Amino acid sequence: MASFMREQDANEVMASNGLNPLRSLQESFKASRECHSVIHEDGSIVGMFGVADCKAFGSPWLLGTDKLIDTKKEFIPQAIEWVKKINNDYPLLLNYVHADNTVSKRWLKSLGFQFIDLIEEYGVGKEPFYQFVRIKENV
Numbered sequence: 001m002a003s004f005m006r007e008q009d010a011n012e013v014m015a016s017n018g019l020n021p022l023r024s025l026q027e028s029f030k031a032s033r034e035c036h037s038v039i040h041e042d043g044s045i046v047g048m049f050g051v052a053d054c055k056a057f058g059s060p061w062l063l064g065t066d067k068l069i070d071t072k073k074e075f076i077p078q079a080i081e082w083v084k085k086i087n088n089d090y091p092l093l094l095n096y097v098h099a100d101n102t103v104s105k106r107w108l109k110s111l112g113f114q115f116i117d118l119i120e121e122y123g124v125g126k127e128p129f130y131q132f133v134r135i136k137e138n139v
Contacts (some may be wrong), residue, residue: 001025001037001045004065012098013063015125018069019093028052036082038075040067047071050077051093058090062104074093076110083111083134088093091136098126 002022008127013024018111029035030050038047060083068075087093097104099118109117122129 001063001065004067006064006066006068006103008098008101008103009063012101012104013100015127016096016123016129018124025063029062031106032061033058038064038068038071040071047075048065049082051090053090054094057092057094058086059095060086061095062107080111087134087136093134096122096129096131099130105130110137 002020002025004088005021010021013019013021017027019027025048028048029048032050033053035048035050035077037045038049040046044065044067047062049060049062051059052059085094092112096119097108097115105115111134113132113134115132117131119129119131121127
């Protein structure tokens with residue numbers, strides 16, 4: 001999957017922590033309490049996602065290829081349920097998304113995340129990133 005990562009996702013991980021697509025997937029996997037793959041009907045891995053345990057909050061992440069969109073009919077309902085489940089485990093979900101990653105920002109909004117702050121010089125690349133959160137209702 002690393003060699004086919006979406007350009008916006010690859011740019012985001014390089015700007016945030018200086019990692020290439022393969023290393024970003026490896027590090028995300030290692031940091032995660034749980035990690036999942038999204039499999040296309042042709043058998044290829046088109047996305048990986050998970051949540052890192054940051055003690056006071058969970059840090060959700062998703063990295064994908066351009067073919068991830070082909071799985072939206074099946075993946076979207078499952079993603080909504082997964083986020084709800086994880087939000088029960090972590091009443092606060094928090095992470096950062098590159099300001100130019102339009103697809104990811106749209107996806108995050110559809111899952112109930114809110115953008116709370118724009119950090120103009122975030123990560124090793126000192127590029128603009130939005131902090132996003134999802135707070136469990138009735139906390």
